[in-house]
Amino acid sequence: MTPAVEVLDPRVDPEPRYWADLRRRAGLRADWAWEVLAVQAWCARTPQYVTVLHGEGAPRGVVSSAWVGSRTRRHRFVSSERGGSWGGLDVRAPGTSSLPGWWFAGAAGGGCRELLTDYVPAMRETLGRGLRCLLLRQVPSSGLSAVDGRFRLVRETESIAVLRTDTFGDRQDWMNTLTRKRRQNLRKIFRTVEEDETLDVRVTPGTAMDPAEVAELIRHNEVKHRDVPIVPLPQFVGYLERLLRQPDVFVLSYADRDSGRLLAIATILDDPEWPVMRTWSALPVEAGGRPNLYFHFYGESVRWSVETGKRGVILGKKMSETKRTLGAELVPQYAAAVPLW
Template identity: 35%
Template sequence: MVEIAVTTAGLTVRLLDPGADPEPAGWDAVRCAAGLRANWAWPVMRAGVRSGADPLLLAVLSDADRPLGVYAASVVPLHHRAGRTGWPRIGYLHVQAPQSSALPGWWVAPSTVRERADLVRAFRRAARRALGPGVGGVLWRQLGEGDAAWLPRPRYARSTEPLAVLDAPESLDAWFAGLSKKRRGNERRTQRLVAQDPDLCVRGGAIGDVVSPAELAHLARLNFTKHSAGGFTKHSAGGFTKHSAGGFTKHSTGGVEPHSGPRSQLWQEAVAGRADVHAVAYRDNAGRLLGAATILEHPTWPLWLSWGALPVDEGGRRHLYFDLFRRLVERVVDRGATGMILGKGMAELKQGLGARLVPQQAAMTL
């Protein structure tokens, strides 16, 4: 798709394809002003589209003075066919953040329900004009309290797995004090095990420095295969990837929620060296990667994007997840952040580690 600009209801809607279109002038300024993380950077979105299954439609809505909203939507065909290329003629829009199941796929400046509803209508009209009437409904994910008010009718909603967030404690000691006696004891023991392990090295830094894109992609594929084979999530913290990297998650409503597949090496290369993407890597003395996490930086709410680890029976360590969690808490405190978004999956475990669970919904609209 070549960039399309549609004027409707006094708004200009620019429709772009990050997989093919050049980065529009001023995009990074819009992204940063909106507080959108590195997964919304143009080269990163492009890598995700080029290594993914479905094309991505990006809509930027503006009035005469300033940008008012951004929507990212995968354009999903009703029937996948091998070798299919281009935009589907029959399908639906799946509004979701690029490469993340934890955050909404939109940003809007207006705060009133009516203004937000007007932006949604303008986005939908422009997308229908560009893609054709065969691309009908819109699937919205990561809807929080109050979001349903600005969705158009009819809507078909259901609860999805909750989002775990960690509100920053006053100190690491305060976080420890808020844990149950058993969990606090386990965390202290984990801290000692890691400190006393002569065959373990922990480093934090940029992707490409502490861990290579190829290693992260391999770890994601390894763990995605294990998730997919089992159909449901194993809730042991040792040896499986964090759910935002792929697989199926069993959640409190009793159903299953599909997530995207493993992030490709192309995507990992796109975030390598970025100052707003942080990695933590665990290795043995031979240099073998035992586990790794990725964090998307943000001034107030960084996002824990992914975690993966080797299974214990392949040489991994059972307690690395819990050591990483403590390090994330410590990092939030040291950097003065409001908190950290911990993503979806393993909600009960994260809650036991001090997280707050935020209810989420998905809805289909026309």
């Protein structure tokens, strides 16, 4: 009989028999594939937990979190131990900061109340009284009333950029909604890129890409974003190898047609309605890259979304104002620190 709550460690626990069905029901993208979670957990600084809460005959909730304790260090990798004597849980999505790291069937307020009433007791039972706090990321506005309260710290974080495309018939329809100055700039960029016969631009399944080449290119982008207290670890080749071979991962790539050298990429976590543009990175111009591919990428994102019948694309964080001028809606997100007595 399946227990009411399962606290799983992807490093050592096999993929649950219900996992594929749970991913479909919850809309969990490719970064939640079990083999992807497993290699990410082995490459992490701290233990990574996947907690599944069961209801009548099927899972009713799932939460991804990382244990953060006194022994967490920038250059330390996870040990074989579970948790530690004292610390907290950082509840976050396993592969993208654009989405929450939890799902509860039919829950109001984004499922934030269930995190406190159902998830916390289960983790206290597993990790003991050393579990002293909870950090929730990507809390939606609708969940604020559930996480706010005395001794709790709630702060607005970077907004998530969301671009709806199901009202457009093609890329030109989208451009018609932008300001005149932005349209003129984009037309020039699109014309320059699309008339460049040495440039190959395409959207392909992730399996068509070389994980080592993708990892090398992504690190150019990671170098630019070192604005957090603990710098994120680089994208390991082993992780990308497993992520790219998932059937719901696509890559928008820019390559030199003559040499085949990869110049820029955007990885796409596909979804029937709202795919996530997970990672953008480009070779610097001074290292042989091409200018303005970042803006061309937005046009290609819209084109691909319209042609594949999506409702829109999730463009993530960073460059929020630029994304707003490109027609994206900035959806407020919050983080909540909840002490556990």
